[in-house]
Amino acid sequence: MFAREFMKNQVQELTEKKGLLIDVRTKEEYEEGHLPGALNIPMEEVEDRFEEECPDKEQHYGLYCHSGGRSEVVASFLNSIGYVNAKNIGGVISWSGVLEKNK
Numbered sequence: 714m715f716a717r718e719f720m721k722n723q724v725q726e727l728t729e730k731k732g733l734l735i736d737v738r739t740k741e742e743y744e745e746g747h748l749p750g751a752l753n754i755p756m757e758e759v760e761d762r763f764e765e766e767c768p769d770k771e772q773h774y775g776l777y778c779h780s781g782g783r784s785e786v787v788a789s790f791l792n793s794i795g796y797v798n799a800k801n802i803g804g805v806i807s808w809s810g811v812l813e814k815n816k
Contacts, residue, residue: 723775737783748812749811759787779804
């Protein structure tokens with residue numbers, strides 16, 4: 714229950730700060746269901762795509778994956794290259810809201 718409330722609160726806070734949700738799962742996982750409005754930048758593509766697609770290092774970014782492991786690695790990497798507000802918000806398995814699907 715704590716994880717669900719934590720993620721819900723993180724998404725709400727990110728929305729209030731006009732931040733971006735970033736899904737770091739694979740394209741296939743993303744298409745099966747993602748948080749509404751999330752941009753998909755798979756973990757394997759972060760080094761090549763993130764700075765181009767998300768150039769503002771002051772922007773708030775909420776990163777998530779399936780359970781939180783990959784998003785933690787990506788958040789740490791982004792923090793190390795100057796993204797001061799990149800934060801792991803957990804995993805989609807903790808999301809109790811509606812998921813969007815791309816098929």
